[in-house]
Amino acid sequence: MRSPEGRQKEISDLVLERGSLSAQELATLFDVSVMTIHRDLDELERQGFVRKYRGGVTALPSGVFESNVAYRQKAMRAEKEAIAKHALQYVEPGMSIMLDDATTAAKMIPHLAGFTPLRVATNYLEGMRQLSQIREVALMALGGDYEPLHDSFLGETCLECIESIRVDAVFMSTSALSGQYSFHQEDRIVAVKRKMLEVAARRYLLVDHSKLGKVALRRLVSLSEFDLVIVDSGAPEHALAELARRDVAYELAS
Known part of the structure; x- marks a missing residue:
């Protein structure tokens, strides 16, 4: 029994x-x-x-609730892998980069050994574990209040950690894109992502096509805040046309 x-x-x-x-x-x-x-x-x-x-x-997920990390790890795996591999072309040895707690950005981690030496900062606990095993990757752990739903650290302490550094590039994802804006369900996540954008010289948004044309409760930032949006090749033509109409720089990962 x-x-x-x-x-x-x-x-x-x-x-x-x-x-x-x-x-x-x-x-x-x-x-x-x-x-x-x-x-x-x-x-x-x-x-x-x-x-x-x-x-x-x-x-x-819904417009108000984010899925937990275990579900997100299983969703859109092939698309996330393609997006992450495409994003790697913007990583060079000697860079400092930041990854958020998104499962899409996390797909970059197993491939970073080919781009060392690197300094990598993240608030994603599983990402920290993986990065700590890669030679010539200097890991910067962005601590704070641990949130099991996301397997990451959030809150004021995390924001202070982010604010104290500067990085060459940040790679992040979010829950929804619609019109000229990106969205997420939770204000704590929005606060961390916005702070990450503030401290990065280059900003890359990694999103699979299931997030296009959708909104969530909290507006994150305008898509113009990103240097590049990377989306998988399953993105519908009308969604890509909308990005182009709003002068959003994007690339398709195949």
Whole structure:
């Protein structure tokens, strides 16, 4: 018989795989009552793994809620890999670069060994672990209050860490692009991304095509603040035409 903790782990894995499920579907799959499932979902929501809605649960993002990092790591993998590899052409040995806690920017990390020596700053905990294993990469950890939902450090201390340095380039992503603006769901994330943009000489926005033509609760910055937007080749023509119409510099990663 499954323990509540074991069942909750299986529920979390299943929701991350499928995106959304109803409470009734989960009750049937795990042969427990709907009330038991709701208790499980309350705990998983408290931990930040999933988000409840009327009658079910989801790991999908919305205009108000960001997906947790485990879901984002699984989403649009091939597109993120292509974007990250394209971005590497703007990295040179001897540079100082900054990566945010986006899973797209994180795809650059395994390839940075070919561009050393580098100084790399990030607030993404898993990124710190990976970077610490690469020879001739000087890691700068941007600390603060740890946020499990994003596996990253946020808050005033993180902002102060960022403000204290200057870097040659920042590579970041965000949740949505629409019109001339970029957006994100959370004000804490917006604050960190804006501060990163302030301290970077060059600014690169890495976004897969699923984020184009969408908005989220918080406006981040105008797309004109970025030197370049890199998007995968799955981007629809109308979205690219909109970027061109607004004089946003972009490149397609194949």
